[in-house]
Amino acid sequence: MELYFLGHMAWAYVWAMLAWALIPGVKRTGKLIVPAILLLGILPDADLLFSSLGVMHRTFTHSFFFWIIIFLPLFIIFRLKSIPYFVAVVQHFAFGDLLMGKVMIFWPFNKSMVGFNIGMPSLIDVALETAGLLLTLGIIVYSGDLKRLFSVNKSNILMLLPLLALATSALFFASHWPSINLFIPYILSSNLQIALTIGHIILFAFIAISALQGLRALRPKRALQR
Numbered sequence: 424m425e426l427y428f429l430g431h432m433a434w435a436y437v438w439a440m441l442a443w444a445l446i447p448g449v450k451r452t453g454k455l456i457v458p459a460i461l462l463l464g465i466l467p468d469a470d471l472l473f474s475s476l477g478v479m480h481r482t483f484t485h486s487f488f489f490w491i492i493i494f495l496p497l498f499i500i501f502r503l504k505s506i507p508y509f510v511a512v513v514q515h516f517a518f519g520d521l522l523m524g525k526v527m528i529f530w531p532f533n534k535s536m537v538g539f540n541i542g543m544p545s546l547i548d549v550a551l552e553t554a555g556l557l558l559t560l561g562i563i564v565y566s567g568d569l570k571r572l573f574s575v576n577k578s579n580i581l582m583l584l585p586l587l588a589l590a591t592s593a594l595f596f597a598s599h600w601p602s603i604n605l606f607i608p609y610i611l612s613s614n615l616q617i618a619l620t621i622g623h624i625i626l627f628a629f630i631a632i633s634a635l636q637g638l639r640a641l642r643p644k645r646a647l648q649r
């Protein structure tokens with residue numbers, strides 16, 4: 424994974440919002456679909472799901488060329504509007520994974536694994552994940568997205584998707600441990616693990632509240648029926 428889903432999702436939002444705010448003309452295309460940004464931030468790691476089929480982790484799904492091909496129709500149809508979503512997926516391997524690990528970023532032209540390989544969990548890794556989370560929370564409040572994401576609105580039901588992805592990653596991580604009796608002491612064994620766990624819980628809670636607000640929009644409005 425190189426960066427946990429916490430960092431990948433948080434930095435996806437940060438980089439996408441920077442692209443949205445700074446690239447001329449993008450802002451005029453409308454607000455970002457935040458659940459899509461969060462999902463794209465972790466999508467390259469979908470290769471983990473196909474490891475049983477022989478797909479190697481951090482290879483072609485972590486390459487510029489692969490995502491340029493995938494996004495080509497979106498660039499043609501949505502033009503400027505598609506850029507923050509492209510940024511969200513590219514930052515996964517060109518920022519997070521490149522710093523913390525090694526990725527096949529120039530596949531298929533060059534199949535060498537490139538990166539700074541700082542490693543995780545390390546102090547730098549946890550600092551980067553925490554910085555991403557804090558920046559995300561700050562930008563969400565400053566941009567007015569907090570109001571949008573916490574409002575009773577059907578569009579927030581989409582937050583169930585990143586919520587499911589986070590839950591799946593937690594299960595995937597926990598499944599490497601033979602029992603919960605070994606897993607819990609491991610989490611509590613270092614301050615870095617505790618910080619990462621707290622960060623994940625904050626992100627999970629944030630997304631869960633938004634998804635719940637979306638589901639509340641489905642309730643019949645009794646007051647109006649009277």
Ligand SMILES: [Zn+2]
Nearest residue numbers: 424467468520
């Ligand atoms: Zn990755």
